[in-house]
Amino acid sequence: MLYQLLTVDALLARDAQTDLGELHRRDRTIGRELEGLAGRPAAQVLAWAERRGEIPESGMENVRRVERGIGLVLVALGFVLGGVAAAGVLYYEGVGRVNVLAALALLIGVQLLTLALTVILMLPARWRALVPGLDAVQGVFSAFSPGRLFRSIGRWLAPAAAGRFDGVLAGAVATERKFGDVRKWLVLRASQMFAVAFNIGLLAVYLALVVFTDLAFGWSTTLDVDAARVQGLVETLAQPWKSWLATAVPSAELVEATRYYRAGGTAAVNAASLGRWWSFLLMCLVTYGLAPRLALLAFAAWRLDRAMRRTLLHLPGVAELRYRMNREAVETRAEDPESGVRAPTPPPAGEPIFLNGACVAILWGGLTLSDAEAARLVARAAGLATKGIHRAGVGAALEDDRETLRAAAVFAGPIAIIVKAWEPPLGELVDFIAELRGAADKGRAIIVMPMAEDPAAAPCADDIAIWRRRMASSGDPWLSVRGIAQEAAP
C-alpha cells in the first residue's frame, strides 16, 4: 500500500506539468472504464494508477523491497527474542523445577502489560487527553516500540522515493499532524508483527523443549500462598478452554503435589505428573500471548489500510483527479494553437516630413464635417492651408473615390486625409492610399490626420499610435500620421 501511495503521489506530481484539457480527456477515459469503482474512491484511484502502468520515478520499485525487508527484520528479531525468552524462562538442567508461577509472570504477565499499553497507544488522542499522565506513559512506551523502525523507513529508500515518503507523510512542511494516523498505525502494525513473531518464537522453543526434554514443572513462592489459591488462579486462567480441553487444566491434586520448596525438598510425587503442566502453559501462551497479538495485528493492519486510503484521498491533486475521472469532460477551448495572428508592426522611424504651403484634404469614412471645419482641423494638425476638400470612403460611391483620387493627384501640394481616430485603420483605406500614391508623384506627402470624437479635442495617444503603426507597415516614406491638436482656447 505504501508503494501504491507513493506511486499515485509521483504520478500526480508529474501530471501537474500537463495541460488540463489533455489530463481531463485521458482521466475521463480511464474513469469511464472504472465507473464501477466510483463509489469506492480509494480503490478507483489505485486502479487509475494501475491503468497508467507507469513507474513514475526511478527508485520507486525499491519501496516494496524496503517495506518487506523491514517487516522481515522485525519478524526475525521477534522470533529470535521469543525463542531466547522461552529458553531462558524454561531453563532446566535436571535439578529443581521450572517454576510455573515465574513462567506465567514472565511470559504472560509482561505480555499482558505491554498489550495494555499497546491498546492505550491505539486510543484516539482526544481520549488519552482525558486521563492525566497517560500521554507521558505512552511517550515512554512508544520510544521503545520496535515498530519505530518503520518511522525511519526513509533512510533505506532510494533518494527520490525517500523524498516522496517524507513529502506524503510529513507534508511539504515539517508537521507532525499531516496524516499522523498513517505513521501511528504503521508503527503499531509493525510492533504487532514483532509481537506475533515473538510469541511464535516463544511457542516454537517451548514446544521443542517439551518434546525433546523432560521439563519438570512445579510451583514455588516465598509468600504464604496455599495450593487452593494457586488452584483458583489456574482455574481462572483456564476459563477460556476448560470446557473443551479439560486435559489442559491442572487438577487440584496436581497443584497440591507439584508445590516444592528449595530448602525443604519436594513431596514425593510421581515424576510423570510433573510434566502435566505443559499443556496448561501452552494454552496460556496461545490464549494470552499469541491470540491477542494476532487480533491486534489484524486490527492495526485494518486501521493502517484505512488511514492509508484516507491519506491517498488527501494527496494533493487526488480531488481533481476524481473530478476528472467521474465528471463529464467539459471542454470549451480551441484544439489547435493560435497561429493566424499578424505580427505587430515595428514603430515608424525616420525624420518627420517638413510641410508648408497648401494642401488638398480628403474626408474619409463618412465624416460629416463642413469644409470650413475640415480646413481648421488641417491647420491644427499640420499648419497647412486647404485648397480643396473631397470626400471618399463610406458615404460615397466607389466611382466618387476614383474621382477624388484623380482630383487629389493633379494637385501639386501635400494631401491630407482626415479620419476617425477611434475607428481602426481598415484595409479599404490602405488600398485607397496605395492607389493615391500610384496616381500622385512619389515624393508627394500624404498625411493621415486622425481626429477625436469631439473635433475640438485631441485624439487619444493610443489611437494615434495604432494609426502610425498601420501606416508605417506600407513602407511609404512620404506617408505620415499627424494627430489633430486640441483646439486652442479662445
Added chain:
Amino acid sequence: MSTPVLAVVGHPNKGKSSIVATLAHDLSVRIAPEPGTTIRSRRYPMKVDGRVLYELVDTPGFQRARRALAWMREHETTAAQHAAVVSRFVETHRPSGEFEDECALLEPIAQGAGILYVVDGSKPYGPEYEAEMEILRWTGRPRMALVNPIGAADHIEEWQAALKQYFGIVRVFNAMSANFTKQVELLRAFGQLDESWTKRFDEAVRALEADRRERHRLAARAIAETMAEMIVLVVSQSVSREADPTRAEQALERRYLDELRSLENRGRLAVERIYDHGGMNRRETAFELLEHDLFAEESWSLWGLTPTQLALTGALGGAAAGGGIDLAVGGASLMLASLIGATVGAAAAWFGSDRIAEVKIAGVLPLGGKRFTVGPSRNVNLPYVILGRALHHQRLVALRTHAHRDPLDVPPPDTTRAWIDELPSTRRRALERCFTRLRKEQDSGPAVDALAAQLEALSGEVDAVR
C-alpha cells in the same frame, strides 16, 4: 442534427476575440489592442465527453466591406439569391487571396454557421458599419448582435437602435466583466436563434453549470487543505551552545512567516489552476504578517475578527474544552469546567491576539545547545485572516473572465469587514470548530474534510452575484 456553429464577426478591434475567450474560457486567445490581429479563423468546439455540442469560430474583422458589398450587388439577381451570391463571393475570391479577411469570416457562415456580430458600445455608431451588416443580412443565417462596451463611454442606445435594423436579437454583453450567470444566459439565447439548436445549447448549459459547481467544490477543498497546512505548520531549528539564541529565534520566526506566505501562494496557484487561470500574472498586496501590533495592521483589521468577536470565539473554544471535562465527570462539576474554560479561552484569545509565532524550546541537544520550534500557531485570529484572504482571491479568480490579459490585482476588499460580519454566526461557529480540530487532532484529514464542506457553500457564492 448538425452541430450549431456560431461565427463571431465584426469590425476589427471590437472585442470579438475577447467574447470568444470569455465564452470558451481560453487564455490562449490572442487579444491585442492592435486591430486586425486575427487573420485566420479559429474554432472553439464545446465538447462534453468528446461530443461536440456547439462550436464558436473566431474570425478576422471586415477590412473591405464596402467593396465586397459592391461586388455582391453587381452579381445580385433576386433577393432570394443573396445567400448564394455571398457563397459565390467566397468561392471566387478565396483562391486569389483578394478579400482575404472577408473570405475567412464569411466562409463558416456560407457553410451554415450562425452569426454573432460584435460591436463596441463605448464608441459611436457610424455608417461604415452598414456595409458589413448588410452583407451579414444577405447571408440569411440566424444572427444576433452583441454590444460589448470596451471603454467607459456609453453609446449603447445609439447602437441598439441601429443594430435592430439588421438583427433580430441585440444584447449587451461585456466580455471583461460578464460573470458565469451572464455567460450561460447568453448561451441560452444562442439556443433561441434557431429552433433546432435549443436542445444542444440547453444541454451545454447544464454541463457547464455542473462543471462550475464542481470547480467551486475543488476550490473549497484546495483552500481547506492550504489552511490546514498553514494552521498546523511547525518549523524547527537546532541551535548550538555558542550561537546567539535571540538571533536564532528571530531567524526561525522569519522562516515560519516565510513558510506561511509560501503555503498561501501555493494554495492560490492551485485555485487559479482549478478555474483555468493557471500561469496568470498576479500582483498582490504583500502578505505582511507582522509580529507586533497586529490590530494596527490593515490586513488583520480587514480580514480578522474584531476584539469582541475574538473573545467570543476564544470563549467558545474554551467552553468546548471545559465541556469535555464536565462530560468526563458526568456533570458532577456543575458545568464549572465549561465556565472556567470559556473565561480562560476568552482571556487567552483577547490577550494572545497579537502573537502569531511563538518560539518554544523543544529539547536540549546531546552535545549542548537547544532545539527551537515555532508553530502550530495558537493565534485565534490567524485562520480567519488566512480564510478571508483565500476566499477573496478565489472570488476574484472565479469572477475573472478569460478575456483579461492584465495582471490580477489582489487588493483588500472595498467594503471593510464585509466578509466576517456577513458570515452567519452558525457558520462561524462551525468554522471555529474546524479550526480547533485542526489545532488539536493528530491527523488533519477528517478536519480538512469538515472544513472543505463548510467552505463549499462560501466558494459557490460567487455565482450568486448578478
